[in-house]
Structure formats: C-alpha cells, structure tokens
Amino acid sequence: MNVLSPDPATRAAVRQGLSVSLATGLYGISFGALSVAAGVGLLPTMALSLLMFSGGSQFALVGVVGAAGGPVAAVATASLLGLRNALYGAVVSPLLNARGWRRLAAAQLTIDESTAVAAAQPDPASSRVGFWVTGVGVYVLWNAFVLLGALAGDALGDPRAWGLDAAAAAAFLALVWPRLAPRRAQVVAALAVVASAALIPVVPAGIPVLAAATVAVLVGQLSPAVAADEETGDTADQKEAAR
Numbered sequence: 001m002n003v004l005s006p007d008p009a010t011r012a013a014v015r016q017g018l019s020v021s022l023a024t025g026l027y028g029i030s031f032g033a034l035s036v037a038a039g040v041g042l043l044p045t046m047a048l049s050l051l052m053f054s055g056g057s058q059f060a061l062v063g064v065v066g067a068a069g070g071p072v073a074a075v076a077t078a079s080l081l082g083l084r085n086a087l088y089g090a091v092v093s094p095l096l097n098a099r100g101w102r103r104l105a106a107a108q109l110t111i112d113e114s115t116a117v118a119a120a121q122p123d124p125a126s127s128r129v130g131f132w133v134t135g136v137g138v139y140v141l142w143n144a145f146v147l148l149g150a151l152a153g154d155a156l157g158d159p160r161a162w163g164l165d166a167a168a169a170a171a172f173l174a175l176v177w178p179r180l181a182p183r184r185a186q187v188v189a190a191l192a193v194v195a196s197a198a199l200i201p202v203v204p205a206g207i208p209v210l211a212a213a214t215v216a217v218l219v220g221q222l223s224p225a226v227a228a229d230e231e232t233g234d235t236a237d238q239k240e241a242a243r
Contacts, residue, residue: 032049
C-alpha cells in the first residue's frame with residue numbers, strides 16, 4: 001500500500017481520510033471533558049478511549065455513569081451501540097483482505113469514519129488507503145484530544161458550542177452523500193431514517209442504529225433482482241455512451 005502513489009484516487013482517499021480524522025478527532029475534547037465531569041478518572045477515561053475506541057459507545061457509557069446508572073446498564077448501552085461495528089466489518093473485510101496482525105489492527109480501527117471513507121472510494125486500492133489513513137488518523141487524534149479534554153475539563157467550555165459535533169457529522173454526511181445518487185440508495189436511506197427516528201424515543205440507545213442497518217440488509221435481501229437490473233442497465237448505458 002503506497003499512500004504516496006500519484007494515482008488521483010489514492011490521493012483523494014488520503015485527503016478525505018485526513019480531513020475526516022481532524023474533524024472527528026477534535027470532538028474527542030468533548031468526550032474527555034464529559035467523562036471526567038461524570039466522575040470517571042483520567043486514567044479510566046484514557047483506557048476506555050484507547051481500548052473501546054468507539055465514540056458513540058464511549059459517550060453512551062459515560063452518559064449512563066453520569067446519570068447515576070449502574071455498571072450493567074452502562075455496559076449494555078455501550079455494547080448495543082458497538083454492535084454496528086460488527087456490521088461495518090462485513091463491509092470492509094473484503095476490501096482490506098488483511099491477515100495476521102493487520103487483521104487485528106483493522107478490527108480495532110473499524111469505525112463509522114474509516115468504513116465510510118473506504119466505502120466511498122472507486123477501487124480496492126484507494127479503499128484500503130482510505131481505511132488505514134482514516135482509522136489511524138482518527139485513533140491518534142481522537143485519543144490526543146480526549147486527553148486534552150480530560151486534562152482541561154471545564155476550562156474548555158462545551159465543545160458543542162464550537163460546532164465540533166456538527167463538524168464530525170457533516171464530514172460523515174459528505175462522504176455518504178455521493179453514494180445516494182442511485183434511486184435505490186435513496187429509498188434505502190429514507191427507510192432507514194424513518195425506522196431509526198421512530199424508535200429513538202421508545203428504545204434504548206443503539207437499537208435505532210441497528211434497526212436502520214437491518215432495513216438496509218432486508219432491502220438488499222428482498223430486492224437482489226432490482227440491483228442486478230440496475231447494474232446491467234448501468235453497464236449498457238456505459239457501453240452505449242462509449243460508442
């Protein structure tokens with residue numbers, strides 16, 4: 001894997017990975033500050049961030065702890081949110097084809113952002129570059145800013161007032177948006193949004209995310225013929241244009 005390749009797709013993957021890493025890493029300040037404010041010490045906060053490395057799960061666990069919830073509730077809530085990473089593994093595993101220690105490293109770095117960048121690339125080589133650049137970049141910057149937030153605490157104020165929460169979400173949306181060009185992808189996205197939005201007020205954190213993923217899986221299983229027709233149609237259109 002050569003991230004210095006002159007290939008335009010590879011360079012684009014590197015740029016995307018670095019920009020997403022910065023946007024996501026900065027929001028780690030919020031987790032560090034909130035975790036310490038919730039009564040989790042500096043060392044446990046850093047251990048949680050380094051080992052769990054799943055922003056949604058980390059915020060969920062600290063939120064339960066801060067609300068005086070029990071350890072079982074905190075672990076259960078964080079685990080539900082973390083289940084989505086197993087679904088991401090099914091997406092990135094064929095792209096990376098990692099073996100040995102690289103497979104273990106890839107499992108640790110399989111998060112929302114690394115999966116989105118990898119899936120947004122046009123070919124396997126740039127997908128691999130995008131995954132590793134994003135995964136390593138987010139891991140380093142996220143944990144560095146978690147430490148900064150935990151040390152500075154209230155002196156930094158609320159990072160949400162800086163727009164860092166919106167910046168991370170906007171970076172993720174920018175990666176996903178081009179994938180929504182086909183009508184079928186738009187329908188899947190709309191159904192997933194409806195399913196998750198309907199469940200948010202009535203089920204524990206993590207369930208709406210899994211429900212949205214389930215919608216996408218069900219649509220894919222129930223309409224393979226449509227997907228094949230779309231692919232065939234695209235190929236025919238490309239051949240016609242080439243003539």
